Amino acid sequence: MSLKGKRGLGAIFQDQVVNTRQYLDHVRDSTTGTQGRVVKLFTNHFRVTSRPELITYKYNIDYMPEVEDGKVRTELLCQHKQIIGECHIFDGNSLLLPHRLRNQKTELVSRWDSQIVKITIEFCSELRPTAVDCLRYYNILFRKILRMMDLTQVGRNYYNENEATEFFNHNLEIWPGYVTSILEYETSITLCADVNHKLLRMQTAYDLITHVDSKSRRKDAAEITKELVGQIVFTKYNNRTYRVDAINWEETPRSTFKKSGGEEISFVDYYKEQYDLLVTDLTQPLLVSKGKWKKSQQDTPHEPIMLVPQLCNLTGLTDKMRKNYRVMRDLAMHTRLDPEKRHHELQRFMNIVQRELQLWDLRFDPNFLSFSGRILKEVRILQGCRFNPHPQFADWSKETRSGRLLDVKSLDHWLVLYPPGKSTATDSLLDSLRTVTPTMGISMREAQKIEVAGTVESYINILESQVNGNTQMVLCVLSSDRKDLYDRIKKYLCVERPVPSQCVVARTLDKSQTLMTIATKIAQQMNCKMGGALWKVETGLQNPMVIGIDCFHDIVNRRKSIAGFVSSIDPELTQWFSQCVFQEAGQELVNGLRACLKAALNLWNQSNQFLPQSVIVYRDGVGDGQLQALMEHEVPQIQSSLKSVYGDEVRLTVVVVKKRINTRFFAEYRGRFQNPPPGTVIDVGVTKSQWYDFFIVSQSVKDGTVTPTHYNVIHDTVHFTPDGIQCLTYRLCHMYYNLSGVIRVPAPCHYAHKLAYLVGQSIHEAPHYSLARRLFYL
Numbered sequence: 011m012s013l014k015g016k017r018g019l020g021a022i023f024q025d026q027v028v029n030t031r032q033y034l035d036h037v038r039d040s041t042t043g044t045q046g047r048v049v050k051l052f053t054n055h056f057r058v059t060s061r062p063e064l065i066t067y068k069y070n071i072d073y074m075p076e077v078e079d080g081k082v083r084t085e086l087l088c089q090h091k092q093i094i095g096e097c098h099i100f101d102g103n104s105l106l107l108p109h110r111l112r113n114q115k116t117e118l119v120s121r122w123d124s125q126i127v128k129i130t131i132e133f134c135s136e137l138r139p140t141a142v143d144c145l146r147y148y149n150i151l152f153r154k155i156l157r158m159m160d161l162t163q164v165g166r167n168y169y170n171e172n173e174a175t176e177f178f179n180h181n182l183e184i185w186p187g188y189v190t191s192i193l194e195y196e197t198s199i200t201l202c203a204d205v206n207h208k209l210l211r212m213q214t215a216y217d218l219i220t221h222v223d224s225k226s227r228r229k230d231a232a233e234i235t236k237e238l239v240g241q242i243v244f245t246k247y248n249n250r251t252y253r254v255d256a257i258n259w260e261e262t263p264r265s266t267f268k269k270s271g272g273e274e275i276s277f278v279d280y281y282k283e284q285y286d287l288l289v290t291d292l293t294q295p296l297l298v299s300k301g302k303w304k305k306s307q308q309d310t311p312h313e314p315i316m317l318v319p320q321l322c323n324l325t326g327l328t329d330k331m332r333k334n335y336r337v338m339r340d341l342a343m344h345t346r347l348d349p350e351k352r353h354h355e356l357q358r359f360m361n362i363v364q365r366e367l368q369l370w371d372l373r374f375d376p377n378f379l380s381f382s383g384r385i386l387k388e389v390r391i392l393q394g395c396r397f398n399p400h401p402q403f404a405d406w407s408k409e410t411r412s413g414r415l416l417d418v419k420s421l422d423h424w425l426v427l428y429p430p431g432k433s434t435a436t437d438s439l440l441d442s443l444r445t446v447t448p449t450m451g452i453s454m455r456e457a458q459k460i461e462v463a464g465t466v467e468s469y470i471n472i473l474e475s476q477v478n479g480n481t482q483m484v485l486c487v488l489s490s491d492r493k494d495l496y497d498r499i500k501k502y503l504c505v506e507r508p509v510p511s512q513c514v515v516a517r518t519l520d521k522s523q524t525l526m527t528i529a530t531k532i533a534q535q536m537n538c539k540m541g542g543a544l545w546k547v548e549t550g551l552q553n554p555m556v557i558g559i560d561c562f563h564d565i566v567n568r569r570k571s572i573a574g575f576v577s578s579i580d581p582e583l584t585q586w587f588s589q590c591v592f593q594e595a596g597q598e599l600v601n602g603l604r605a606c607l608k609a610a611l612n613l614w615n616q617s618n619q620f621l622p623q624s625v626i627v628y629r630d631g632v633g634d635g636q637l638q639a640l641m642e643h644e645v646p647q648i649q650s651s652l653k654s655v656y657g658d659e660v661r662l663t664v665v666v667v668k669k670r671i672n673t674r675f676f677a678e679y680r681g682r683f684q685n686p687p688p689g690t691v692i693d694v695g696v697t698k699s700q701w702y703d704f705f706i707v708s709q710s711v712k713d714g715t716v717t718p719t720h721y722n723v724i725h726d727t728v729h730f731t732p733d734g735i736q737c738l739t740y741r742l743c744h745m746y747y748n749l750s751g752v753i754r755v756p757a758p759c760h761y762a763h764k765l766a767y768l769v770g771q772s773i774h775e776a777p778h779y780s781l782a783r784r785l786f787y788l
Contacts, residue, residue, distance in 0.1 A: 024635040026193060027142060029700040030724040036731075041702045042693050043732035046384030051686060052676045053379050054356055055200040055696055058192075060373040066137045066144065069105040074128040086120040086127055093118065094131075099147045099154065105131065106147045145199065148192045148372065152201070155363060161187065162249050169208045175344055180337050181212045184344055188359060189672050196699045201374055204672040205355050207345045209326060215243055215254070215319035216294055231259060243297070243322035247285040251325065252299040252317060259295045263318050277318055287321060294319050329491075346714030349676045349683035353378065381695035383675065385687055389741050392416070393545040394451075404688040404710050404744075404752040410544060411530045411750075414451035417543040417584060421447075421536065423480045426457040427472060428487040428516070429464045435519040436487050442529035450530075452537055457485070464489045466498045473499070477507050483536050484511040491515050497772040504768075508778035510539035510786045538747045538785045543584035547741045550734070553581045555614060555622035556742065557607075558758025559600060560630040561593075562766035573600040574766030576758045577610035579617050579783070583745060586758070587613050587783055588765050590776050600644055607651040613783070624661040624728045625652060626738070630759040632666050637724070640666065645725050663735070664725040667755055671720050675707060685716040688752055691736050692718070702726070704736055708743040708752045719754050748788050764788065 031037065077083050080102040087100055093116065099106040116131040137144055153168070161168035162185075169187030176183045185208040192201050219234050234257065241254050263278040277296070281287040297317040331337045347355065360376050367373065391406055394414035428436040440457065447454045460476065462468050469486065477484065486499055496513055503511040512532060519525060534544055557577045573591040578584075587610050591602035615621055627648060632640055645664055652660040673696055676683040686707050693704040702723040707716055721739055723730070730738075742756035753760055768787045769777065777786070 025637040026145075026698075028637045028641065030637070030641065030722065031700050031702050034702050034723070034726055036726070036729045037702050041697065041704070041732050043384065043691065043704075043736050045733045045737065046386045046689070046691060048382050049385055049677060049686065049690065051381060051383040051690070051692065052353075052678065052683065053381075053692075053696055054204055054352070054672075054674045054676075055195075055202050055379040056360060056374040056376070057379050058199040058201070058373070059375050060371060061139060061148075061199070063139055063371075064108060065139075066147075067107045067110045068134045068137055068143070069107065069111070069131050070134045071100070071103060071105055072130040072132070074130070075125075077122070077127060082122060086122055087129060089120045090118050090129075099151045101147070101150050104134065106137070142194075145192055145194060149190075151367075151372070152190055152192060152363075155367065156188065156190070159362060164208055164244070164249050165251060167206050167208075169206070176212070177337075177340055178212075180331070180334075180340065182331075182337075182341070183210050183212055184208065184341070185210065191672070194698075195696050197695065198379075200379060200696070202672055202696075203356055203359060204674065205347055205352055209341070210244055211324040211326075213324050215241070215297060215317075215322040215324060216291065218324065219294065219319055231257075238297070242325045243317065244325050245317065245322055247281070247287060247321060252297075252315060252322070254297050254317075255300045255314070256298040257295050258298050258316070261296045261316070262294060263289045263292050263296070265296065265316075267316065277316070281318065281321065289318055289320055291320060297322060342713060348713070349674075349685055349715050352674065352715050353676065353683050378676070379695060381692075383686065383690050383692045383694075386689040386691055386737060386740055388689070389547055389744050391545050391547060391744065404708070405750060406545075407750040409750075410450075410534070411446065412449060414449075415534070415537060415542065415544050416546055418451040418453075419482075419537055419540040419542040420453035420455075421483060421540070422453075422455050424455075424457045424483040424485065425476055425481060426459045426485045426487070427462045427469060428459070429489040430461060432487055432489065432516045432519075433461065435516055438522075438525060439487070439514070439519050439529060439532075442525050443533055446526060446530045447533050450533060450537075452533060454533075464495075466495050469495065469499055470502055473502055473507065477503075477509055481509050482540055484509055485532075485536070486511065486513045487519070488513055488515050490517075493772075500768065501773040501775070504773050504777045504781060504786065505775050508780045510536070510781070510784055512536055512539070535748065535788050538788055541585070541784055544747050544750075546582050546584050547744050549583065549738055549741055551624065551738065553618075553620070553623040554578075554583075555610070555625045556583055556756070556758050557610070557625065557627045558630065558756065558760070558762040559603075559627065560759060560762040560766055561600070562763075562770035570594060572766045572770045573602070574762035574764075574769070575600075575603070575606040575610075576761040576765060577606075577614075578758065579610065579614045581618065581622075583742075583757075585617070585783065586761060586785060588761070588777075588785075588787070589782060590765065590769050592776070600647075603644060603647040604651045607648060609782075611651075611655055621655065624663070626663045626665070626728065628665050628667050628739075628742075628756045628759045630667040630669070630755060630763065632668070637666070637722075641724060661728045662725060663723065663728045663730060665735070665739070666722040666724055667759055668720040668722070669717070669754060671718070673705065673718065673720070674715050675705070675718055676715075685711065689740060690718075691740070693732060693736070702732075704732070706736065706740055706743070708740060709754055710752075717754070747785065761785065761787075 083102055084100055097108055114133045118129040120127045120129055156168040162171050167187055167189045169185035171185055174183050174185045187206045187208060188203060189206045190201060190203045215238060218238060238254050239256060242251050243254060244251050264276055266274045266276045268274055278289045278292060281289055297319055299315040299317060393416055426436060460472055462472050484503060488495060503509050512535060518528060555578055560574050562572045571593045573593060576586055576588045579587045589606045589609060591600055593601060648662060649660060652662055675686050675692060677686040688708055688710050690707040691704060697703045703721060705718040705720050707718045709716055723735060739756055743752045745757035746753045746760050765787045
C-alpha cells in the first residue's frame with residue numbers, strides 16, 4: 011500500500027468521525043422522509059455478514075535510515091514474514107496482526123540494494139472488532155487482495171492491464187478496474203464496489219515532442235511546451251501518474267542525478283539497472299514534474315521529479331478526440347455500463363474476492379444491498395402557464411420554446427460580429443432568431459452586423475470602437491473554437507467593457523436541421539444574460555435566499571483558486587447575484603464569505619424592501635477530509651455575517667453537496683436492473699447515523715448508469731423536516747436556465763461552478779461589478 015493511498019483513505023475516514031447530527035435536535039429521532047411513492051431499490055453495496063471477532067494488535071513501524079517510498083517500506087518489512095506472519099495488514103506506517111508478538115519492541119535488519127535498513131516494530135494498542143480504526147485496516151486488506159488478483163494500482167484505484175481493450179484506430183487503450191471502500195452506515199458495515207476505467211493513449215510524450223505536423227514541419231519548443239505542460243503522464247515501469255509542469259531543454263537522459271545512497275548515475279543507466287528499460291534517444295529533453303497537487307502543501311519546497319519522455323505514456327483525451335464522434339461513441343460502449351452489465355460485472359468481482367477474504371474471516375453478502383426508496387411527486391414548471399416535465403426524461407424543451415417566457419427582455423441595441431466567409435451562416439442564424447423569438451415573447455430589433463478578420467486583435471479593435479453604453483448584447487460568431495480568441499473576447503466584455511456576450515462557433519450553424527434548436531437556445535441564453543428569466547418552480551418556502559458556492563482550481567497553471575458565490579435576490583429565485591473570491595492555489599475553504607453575503611443581503615433588501623426569512627446554502631466541491639474544517643471555518647463566517655443583520659434569530663441551513671461518489675442505485679423491472687426514475691430519494695440503508703444526509707437521483711440518462719448526488723445537512727436552524735429539505739433540493743435542480751431539464755445539483759451550485767470556471771479558465775480577474783446581477787457566465 012503506497013503512502014499516497016493511505017492519505018486518500020485517511021481523508022475519507024476523517025469525515026466519518028465528524029458527527030454533525032448531534033447539533034440538530036429536530037432530527038435526533040429520524041432523518042427519514044415519508045413523501046412520495048415507495049419503490050424497492052438496490053445499491054452496489056455488499057453487507058458484511060461476518061468479520062473478525064478476535065482482538066487485533068497494532069504496531070508502529072520505524073525505519074533507520076528513513077524510507078519514503080511506501081512500496082519499498084512494504085518490501086523491507088515482508089523480508090521478515092517468519093516473524094510477523096503471512097496474515098498481516100501494513101499501511102506504510104503501522105502494522106495490524108491477529109496475534110501478539112513475543113516482545114513489546116522488536117528490531118529487525120533488512121537489505122535494500124546494498125544498503126542496510128533497521129526496522130523497529132513497537133506495540134501500540136489493542137483494537138477491538140468494533141473499533142473505527144479496524145475499518146481503515148479492512149480497506150487496506152481489501153487493496154492487498156486486489157493486488158493479489160494481479161490488478162495494478164494507479165492512483166487510488168486498481169486496474170486489470172491484462173484485460174485492456176485497445177482501440178488501434180484511435181491510438182487509445184482502456185484498462186478496466188474497480189474502486190472499493192468499506193465503511194459503516196446506519197444499519198450495517200458495507201463494501202461499496204464499482205466498476206472503473208483508466209484511459210491511456212498509445213502515444214508517449216516523446217511521440218508528441220518528435221511529431222511532425224501536416225505541413226511537414228517540426229514543432230518548435232514553444233508549441234511543444236504549450237501542448238505538453240499540464241498533461242498527465244503515466245509511467246508503466248512503476249504504475250504512477252505525474253503532471254508535466256515544465257520541459258527542461260538543457261538536460262537529457264545522459265544527465266546525472268544522485269541516488270538515495272549518494273552515488274551519481276545517469277538517467278539512461280538508472281532505467282537500465284532498475285527496470286531493464288532501454289532509452290534509445292539520448293538527446294531528448296527531460297520532463298519536469300513538481301509532484302502531486304497537495305492542497306495543504308502548496309508552499310512546501312521539494313525537489314522536482316525528472317522524467318524521460320520516451321517512458322511516459324500520455325493519458326486522457328485531447329480536445330480533438332472529444333470532438334470526434336466515433337472516438338466518443340467507441341469509448342462510451344466500453345465505459346458506460348448499463349445497470350444490468352454493472353450488476354453482472356460486480357457479482358463476478360465479488361465471487362473472486364470472497365475466496366481471498368476467508369483467511370481473515372471477513373465475509374460479504376454476495377447480493378446487492380436492498381431497501382426502500384421514494385419517488386417524489388413531479389415538479390410543476392411555471393412559465394406562461396403551468397406544466398409538468400416529461401416524467402421519464404424530466405425534460406420540458408418543447409414547452410419552453412412554444413410559449414412565452416416568464417420574464418422577457420427586449421433586444422434593441424446589439425452587435426453581431428462574424429469572420430470572413432461566414433456572412434451566410436450568420437444571416438441564417440439571425441433569420442432563425444427572428445422566427446423563434448416572437449413565440450417566446452422576446453422583442454428583437456435588427457442587430458448591427460460587422461465582419462471581422464479572424465484575429466484576436468481585430469475582434470478587440472471592433473469591440474473597442476463599437477461597444478458603448480447603449481449596447482445590451484454582443485453576439486460573436488467565431489471561425490473556430492480557439493481558446494485564446496474566446497478567452498480574450500470574454501475578458502474584454504467581462505472586465506474591461508462589461509457587456510453580456512454570447513459566442514457561437516460557425517461550424518455549428520452549418521447544420522440546417524439543428525439551426526432552429528440552436529437559435530432557440532441562444533435566444534434563451536441572451537434573455538437570461540440581460541436579466542430575464544425563463545421559468546420558475548414553487549419552493550414551498552416564504553422569502554428564502556438560496557446560495558450556491560463552488561471552487562475552481564487551476565491545477566494546470568497553478569494559478570490562484572477561485573470561489574464562485576451565487577445568491578438569489580428575489581423570493582421566486584429567478585434573479586441572481588454573483589461574486590468571486592480569489593484564494594491561494596489549491597485552497598478549497600472560502601475565506602471571503604462575509605463580504606459576499608453582506609453584499610447579497612444588501613442587494614436583496616434594495617430589491618424587495620425587506621430581508622429574506624431564511625438563508626439556505628448549498629456548498630459544492632468539498633473534498634474528502636474537509637468536513638470538520640468546513641464546520642469550523644465556513645459555517646461560523648456565514649453565521650457571523652447573518653447575526654450582524656438578524657441578531658440571534660438566524661434561520662440558516664448549510665448543505666454539503668457531493669457529486670463524486672461511487673454509490674449507484676438500481677430499480678428492478680421484470681427481473682432486470684434498470685435506472686431509477688428522476689426524483690428518487692434515498693435516506694435509509696446507505697446513509698450515516700451521525701449525519702443528516704440523503705441521496706437524490708434527479709437526472710435521466712440514455713446510456714449507462716445514472717449517478718446520484720449525496721447531500722449532507724451540516725447546519726440547520728431553519729429546522730427543515732427530511733421531506734422539506736429533500737423536496738426543496740429536488741425542485742432547485744429544475745432551476746438551471748441553461749437546460750430545459752433537471753440537472754444533478756441545485757441550480758445555484760451549478761451557477762457558482764460556471765462562474766468560477768469562466769473566471770478561472772478564461773478571464774483570470776474579477777468580473778466587473780455591473781455584471782453581478784446578470785447570468786453572464788451561462
